[in-house]
Amino acid sequence: MTETNPLTTDWTSAQVAVMHRLRDWVVDFGQLTQHLATWMALPGADANALGQIIWAAESGAPLSPAQLSRQIGMTSGATTILLNRLEAAGHITRSRESADRRRVTLRPTSAARDRAQEFIGRAGTEIAEVLRTTSPEELEVVAMFLRRMTDAADEANLRLSR
Structure with a gap:
């Protein structure tokens, strides 16, 4: 795996937007x-x-x-x-x-x-409606992306726990 420094990488606007949306989800889920x-x-x-x-x-x-x-x-x-x-x-x-x-x-x-x-x-009605109206193909792409993000976070947590 290539080492990517998150502080020195030039992120695209789409990558930044994804990180903002993930943060927003965490905040909203906390609420x-x-x-x-x-x-x-x-x-x-x-x-x-x-x-x-x-x-x-x-x-x-x-x-x-x-x-x-x-x-x-x-x-x-x-x-x-x-x-x-x-x-x-x-x-x-x-x-x-x-x-x-x-x-x-x-x-x-x-x-x-x-x-x-x-x-x-x-x-959960609003969240259920989004899930219900999202295409199976889009859900599959999102699920794969979130799995990779979760795996990356798991790896970082494991590394930091040592």
Whole structure:
């Protein structure tokens, strides 16, 4: 892979526009997460964590506390305190589903999942409409581009973690 210095490269206006749109999406998604926090009567960090737990479980790849810690950028101790709050409020369960009984799996309760889905039904209409009206070809190109961007960010995060 060629080393590209992001500070000295001459970027095209299209490349700059893409980076701005990605930043805008991150900001807007953060605001949606804050609305979810209000909807669920949770602090922002708790709503973010609950959203990650629900998304992972619904995708068939439930998270462990360590995976959640990495995703939300918290220490394991802070994540444990957050998980204790979510569990006490009836939003999540922790179970040992693996052959390795030390591994804990996080799952949303059905009540938390239903409440979050009710929010998505109200908050996601505009996003759903864009997805519904975008051609399969365009979606495929965007998905491939975002996969490459995500892979690049994953590589940078791995390099920076060493």
